[in-house]
Amino acid sequence: MDAKLSFLLDKSNDFFCVMDRKGIIKRTNASFRKAIGYSEAEITGKPISVISHSADIRRHDELLKTLLHKKEVSDYESRLKAIDGIYYNIKWSLVYDSNIDLVYASGINLTNKLNGTDKSLSDSIQHIIQSFNEGFFIIDANWQITAFNPAFQAITGLKTKQLKKINFKELHSLGITDKIMKEFENAFNGNISSQFQYLNNYTKRWLRVNVYPYKNEVMIFVRDITSMKIQQLILALEKNILELNASALYSFPQTINELLKGIEEIYPEMICSVLEADDANERLYHLAAPRLHKEYCDAINGTDIGPKAGSCGTSAYHRSQVIVSNVETDPLWDDFRDIIRPFGLKACWSTPIISANNYKVLATFAVYYTTTREPKPDELQMIERTSNILRVLMENKKNQDHIIDQNKRLQEIATISSHEIRRPVATILGLVNLFDHDYINNSMNKEILAHLDSTAKELDSVIHTIVEKTIFLNSGS
Incomplete structure (x- = not known):
């Protein structure tokens, strides 16, 4: 970076940061480091996500993709977490230089007050609300949004000037149906706190809503519960x-x-x-x-x-x-x-x-x-x-198919054992009874021996078949 430009940026009250396309911090100016409380050595080389509010991290990923395509993005708001836990709400202008593959980001500190005109909230309460992961906003008796925190802005996907004084019933990006609107109206008119959840068909995200009526206003917390x-x-x-x-x-x-x-x-x-x-x-x-x-x-x-x-x-x-x-x-x-x-x-x-x-x-x-x-x-x-x-x-x-097949094969083995073996065994027993022990060399004995030989071979073949089927079962095929 040019030495004169570097000097001017270090003297600027605005935040300045140089990152690569993955959001890894390469350079920051003095105002940036002073606010978040990290030294240059501590912050350089770290992803911007480590000092970002958890509700903004997914938006950062989408921003970088948009930036690589469009080269410039302005009026992007996000929060940075200082080393002492305080959050700073920053409005960024970003430029991507494709020649050197770097992102230049210049930010204005918007922190001090919760977005809106509500003066009844103390600074400490405003800071707490601003650091919430949950979206928070306030509606007056005319359904006008009078105040909101950055997490709510992230859920709606709208810029600050688009949200200020907008009528809640016209906020299409929340995907409010007639049924969901009835929940809000019942809480408002009946002065009754309520909790409900619904699928925002506009963003395809699940939202959980807590509504708390107070005097002539309604305070509402919205959490993205899609993952859960x-x-x-x-x-x-x-x-x-x-x-x-x-x-x-x-x-x-x-x-x-x-x-x-x-x-x-x-x-x-x-x-x-x-x-x-x-x-x-x-x-x-x-x-x-x-x-x-x-x-x-x-x-x-x-x-x-x-x-x-x-x-x-x-x-x-x-x-x-x-x-x-x-x-x-x-x-x-x-x-x-x-x-x-x-x-x-x-x-x-x-x-x-x-x-x-x-x-x-x-x-x-x-x-x-x-x-x-x-x-x-x-x-x-x-x-x-x-x-x-x-x-x-x-x-x-x-x-299950293997068990069915095994049972079928076992049934086949049982059938062979009960029928195929019994037949040659019965034949052998019958031939043995016909054998003439007194006249060993007579012609009938010779025929009986021939039948015994062929029947023994038949029995051997049946036994061989059983052995093959048993081996198949034992193999677990």
Whole structure:
């Protein structure tokens, strides 16, 4: 950095920070360091996330992606946590220099007051509210938002000037339905505190809301509980699927189909599929796909497992997860692009279901999207959990099939023992009774000996068959 520019920035009261594209701090100015209480050596080389409010970290990741694309972002507000625990609310302007792959960020300190015009809150209370992970806002008797903290702003995705004095009923980004609005109105009109949760269909996030009426205002806390809610829904789904699997009401493909339908209800943008591998691990065959077009399922049914066989065939071949964010450009889809294109599917992530004992591929679990995209951490966690339960279900199915096959073979052995052995043994016993012990060399004795020889060979063949079937059972095949 130019020495004169560096000098001016160090003398500035504004915050200044230089980061790489991953948010790793390369340089800060004196105002930045003085406010947060870290020395240059302590803060340099650390990710910006370590001094960010936890509610802002996900937004930082999205910001950096936007910045790499647009090169400039202004009026971005976030909070920094000082070494003493105090939070500073900063409005940032950021520029990305692609030539040197660095981000320049200049920030104005907005901290002192909670956003809004409410004068009744003390400075200490304002600071506490400002540091909350939960969103907080106040509504007056006319449903105007009079004050809010940065966490609420992060939940709405709106800028400060957009939120100030906005009518709550016009705040579309909270996804307020008539049913949810009734909850607010009951609390307001009845002066009754309440708690409820709902799915914000605008952002596809679960929110938990606590409403506290006070005089002619309502104080509201909003928490994003998406992660917790999804875990609860997945646990309930897994419990239901295990119960279905233990009953005789559903066939195995139907059980897998119900599992995928449940996942698609939790993650509405996902389109799920399971392809089962044949015993030779050479081909994949359709098992379940509730929302995929039948024509597409038929087209890929029996697809080869190979190093360049779309997402599923490739993941089965390499025995590892394959993430294709854009099927139009990824070379793995060169041979399948014309097949998938008519159905509007843009991304496909595939995970192999591998046997716990012998590292054999049992199936592949695929997630399709109608937009080009990469998975988020919570989606990867869901995929891993689903892969594990699929492994349990499929190995259980194979064990059941193996037990059925063993029982069938045991029945065959019992049939052979009761019928096939009894016949030659009875013949031998009958021939022995006909043997003339007084005249050893008569012609009938010779015929009896010949019959005994052939019957003994027949018995030996039956015993050999039993031994083979027993060996097969002992091998665990």
